[in-house]
Amino acid sequence: MSTPPHAPAPAQARAQARAAAQQADRADPGAGAAGADLSAPRGRPGATGAPVDARPGAPSRGLRFVHAQYALALVVAGLCLSPFALVFAISLGEVEAGAAWNWGVSAANYARVFVGLDWPESASFVYMRKLGWSLAYAALGAVIAVAFAFPFAWAMTRRSRRAQTVWLVFLLSSLSLSEVFVVMGWDVLLSNRSGLPMAFRETGLTDWLKAVGWFDVLREIGLATPRNVRFKPSVFATVLTLSYLVFPYAVILLYPALSRLDPAMMEAARTMGARPFTVIRTVALPACRLPIAGAALLLFVYLLGAYVAVTVFADPSRQTLTITIYESVRGATLNAPFGAAQAMVLLVTAVACLGASLALAKRAERRS
């Protein structure tokens, strides 16, 4: 692209505008920043010594644009960062027993998240375990969703364009189902009188399990009552629902990469004698490893905040930090500082996980 000789290149123009703005600020320190910035350069177009734009008003427009950019950046930073700053400030607060919480600068809430209330007399890792479950559910849910979404999206891209569009519309529309609806649906599907346990009982599967002795094994791992199998609350139901929740996202995230995959590569592999599975394993998967890792990471972070599925399907001994955050802030103790401290720990953990994954990905890239 050629630049007209009379107009500065975009980068030049920005530098010019920035320099002009600084000059203006220096020239009129008493004036309000905005007023000085906008008026000063117009009178002294060549003052900076930089190439001069011949068009009257051009530097001013550029200047306005730069300042608008700064202002926008400030607004966005403010909007993004102020909630975090607020949560962090609250997390340093202290709660009065049986009354309200007050602002403070105490790290006690963080200590409690890590080693419990009774520290240093005794240490309890109850909240760390909850954090562990948060990570476990999110990781399992994301990996399972991506594992199922990959072959699904693969198969989708092999269909006609029309069929692909229909599937995409269907998947997109399924995103309109909220977490609450999905959880309600699975709740019914796993219920004793209307769901899977009923099917087990009616088809005689329950009796058969009892006859062969496997029923007692199910009872021991909490998947049966003395009367019938039961699937909730359980880790199985929780992970199932979480995976189901993010499955459409996984397909939509993988679809572009898979549809862009050059069919010639696969055909070449096939003509050289590779079986279809080998083609997927050695050609398609490596070619898509970045989108796959990216999708899994995104869904992992998304699932860290899952609330409804966990509260309905997970036993309290296997519930996540999200639940206790809510209970601390809105529950009977009204201990917002402790809830905020847990939220900060969850946030930092999520960021650390993302950072570690990116570092690993970079290392893998370098190796290959």
Added chain:
Amino acid sequence: MTTRRPRLILPSASAASAPASGPASGPISGLSRRSFLRNSAATAGAVAAASALGAPALAQARSLRIGSYGGYFENSFKEFVYPEFTAATGIEIESVTQPNSSDWLVTMQNAASSGAVPADLSLYARDTMIRAARIGGLLAPMDPAAMPNAEGLESRFLYTGDAGLMGVGAMAWFTSMVINPNVVEAPASWAEFWDVETYESSLGLNKLYNSYLLDIAAATFFDGAETMGSKDGIMACMEKIAELKPCVGLWWSAESQMEQAMKNEDVIGGTYYHDVAGLMASEGFPIASIFPREGNPQDYGSWCLTEGSEKSAEAAEFINFASLPSTQALMSRKIGTAPLLPQSGTDLTDAEFASVSGTPAITPAYEAYLDEAEFIKEEWEKMLAA
């Protein structure tokens, strides 16, 4: 839900708050007690009541804004209680939806800091009320002399703080033992729930630390409220609950979870609200509410006056009206709440009384739940996680 109550032009003092009536008509709070089950019954009752009531006198000069739990609760108050009060006193009521939880305290704190009064009178659970009184600046003391009928309530339903009378009981409810009568015999004692042979993975219990399971354990195996007075006693009750864990199939946090679990027979017993269990049973679902020999925990809500309200006289008149035995009986019949005075003080029949109340009542250790809140909550979490 529509009523035939005419919209009145309110005097300037309350005109500013008129828009607040907006949210009052919708079934807003999905989590509130009783809001989920009886909409159809409420609608039918509302239509009947609306046609039975005459139009109250027009051109009211006095008004009062009252908060109540959204959904069925609030609708019932609007249909059955407020019109009677307006007819008796000429004071117009404006209903304000409030949550049945500590959330309301957060709202009140925010309102107080901005100088607003979301409602003149509102409902507080006992622990929230004590908490609000301790925080200060949220509740105004009330004049007992202006509400003589409140003396007729059992004295434990009146709460007097340092500044004076802070709360007067509005209505009570029981969290009772429920079972599926098709599957198990009615237990005579709570202790039977600890029988793993019968109840393995089959009970639905409330997951929250302050859902009074500790009080049930204290009443069943120890010395009741006295045991809850010390950390050792609380821990003893906690260990008893830990022994119950193999019998628990569902730790519910939302009322609807337990409702569904009983209907689907995912669980065959547990703890649930006495009056809602009765309604479910009357609809043919396999559930029976039992009063075992130790009794069931009884909780109650209080009317509290908001600091800064200029309607203390009207509020006192309303509390006086709500404390009447006839109003208590009306609420028992129409809303399903337990009266705050003995059955003999009301005209409730035995069947009517049994559908909302029973004996004995276990009084929760409210002070322990407040003063040792963090300790109990964390030990509870540890017990559940173990």
